[in-house]
Amino acid sequence: MQLTLESISKKVGSETWLYDMSLSPQPGAVTVLLGATQSGKTSLMRVMAGLDAPTAGKVMVDGRDVTGQPVRQRNVAMVYQQFINYPSLTVRQNIASPLKLRGEKQIREQVQSLADKLHIGMFLDRLPAELSGGQQQRVALARALAKKAPLMLLDEPLVNLDYKLREALREELSQVFRSTDATVVYATTEPGEALLLGGYTAVLDQGRLLQYGPAAEVFHFPKSLRVARAFSDPPMNFFSAARVAGGVQLPGGLLVHGVLPGEAAHAQQAVTVGLRASALRLHAREGDQVLQGKVLLAEISGSDTYVHLSSGIGDVVAQIPGVHHFDIGAALTLHFSSSSIYVFDHDGGLVLAPPRAGEY
Incomplete structure (x- = not known):
């Protein structure tokens, strides 16, 4: 029917x-x-x-x-x-x-x-x-x-x-x-x-x-x-940012390199960067961005641990596979790939999405 x-x-x-x-x-x-x-x-x-x-x-x-x-x-x-x-x-x-x-x-x-x-x-x-x-x-x-x-x-x-x-x-x-x-x-x-x-x-x-x-x-x-x-659970992390020569400038001075084509034509244009909680990792991979902060809250849900972190780019939530223990106030370093970020323009429209598996 x-x-x-x-x-x-x-x-x-x-x-x-x-x-x-x-x-x-x-x-x-x-x-x-x-x-x-x-x-x-x-x-x-x-x-x-x-x-x-x-x-x-x-x-x-x-x-x-x-x-x-x-x-x-x-x-x-x-x-x-x-x-x-x-x-x-x-x-x-x-x-x-x-x-x-x-x-x-x-x-x-x-x-x-x-x-x-x-x-x-x-x-x-x-x-x-x-x-x-x-x-x-x-x-x-x-x-x-x-x-x-x-x-x-x-x-x-x-x-x-x-x-x-x-x-x-x-x-x-x-x-x-x-x-x-x-x-x-x-x-x-x-x-x-x-x-x-x-x-x-x-x-x-x-x-x-x-x-x-x-x-x-x-x-x-x-x-x-x-x-x-x-369509995000836990909620996607969002940050106000700007398109600059070489990539996207996040709060706190963090520069995510080379994620947007044609950045020279859009220098200093305000954008919003999105990062899923599952994109943040404890262990680094080659070319990763580094995010440092302090633990605000850690909670276990099913087989994952959700970590709330105060960082230089703002408060973030990370979804870490497995059961982990993090002390409140402890320093924690997380990592993410430049290719894992979303970028939305000043009207909220999607500009860039991470490639799906097999599309790299």
């Missing part, structure tokens, strides 16, 4: 919730709507589903205008943040409900297959209230998959689960989505989730669509500062 939004916008009273945007999620793939709270993700999904009509523009399905057609007349499956299941029905009956509505055969076998895929096969005869939050959300997901709708919309379905459950379900969902032919649209605030799940990512901010494309491409080549801020 090809869903196409043509120049849609949405106003509620005097407020604009969605500004003019066009979007065509890739059929049979996952498109992640990535953005902070109130960026417009839920409003956009409600327009896609038919729960709300756009103020302007058209919603097209396979070339047919369905603008204003209510959700009950569309073949759409939705999963919300809340664990929405039929409380008086068993897990088996919940998953079977869309299959029965379609008059399917071999319902028991289909239910068992979906339940096993989402690791809830042992709970089929229980009521939803007897399950944990993560198990209840798996039931809601299984029922949505059972509907076999050509369009599946998931609005931050893992946000109310604890960290370990989210990690487990992310892995499971990425496998489940690969096995479906549906067009899947998945809303999240987490860049890591977009990279894991998304074949495609649409970055939203304050009701505007900033960039849409293959997830890896949007991540590596954010077209603006706003996209780079939204």
Whole structure:
């Protein structure tokens, strides 16, 4: 199924919730709507589903205008943040409900297959209230998959689960989505989730669509500062800088050599330099830039250590693989390659991005 939004916008009273945007999620793939709270993700999904009509523009399905057609007349499956299941029905009956509505055969076998895929096969005869939050959300997901709708919309379905459950379900969902032919649209605030799940990512901010494309491409080549801020976790380090003869001049006098072509024509032009936390390293490589500072904070998250450093170019965050111990106030030297920096012009547009692996 090809869903196409043509120049849609949405106003509620005097407020604009969605500004003019066009979007065509890739059929049979996952498109992640990535953005902070109130960026417009839920409003956009409600327009896609038919729960709300756009103020302007058209919603097209396979070339047919369905603008204003209510959700009950569309073949759409939705999963919300809340664990929405039929409380008086068993897990088996919940998953079977869309299959029965379609008059399917071999319902028991289909239910068992979906339940096993989402690791809830042992709970089929229980009521939803007897399950944990993560198990209840798996039931809601299984029922949505059972509907076999050509369009599946998931609005931050893992946000109310604890960290370990989210990690487990992310892995499971990425496998489940690969096995479906549906067009899947998945809303999240987490860049890591977009990279894991998304074949495609649409970055939203304050009701505007900033960039849409293959997830890896949007991540590596954010077209603006706003996209780079939204698609970085931990946040990208940003510094005010200037294009000078020989490279880019950072605060504190640090000169990053030879990163921009044609610098003579743009001497002293103000730019913003971006440096991902993962680009900073403890160990030097040939030709590296050196960054010295003092440790403000060090925290372990999963298998990485996040170090907050006060340096001559400003406060920075480094993501160091492995578990390390750093004393607060201790001197620390980090290293990064000139080829790892991003440069944005005075309007916030991307001027330079690091080459991807294999492009050196």
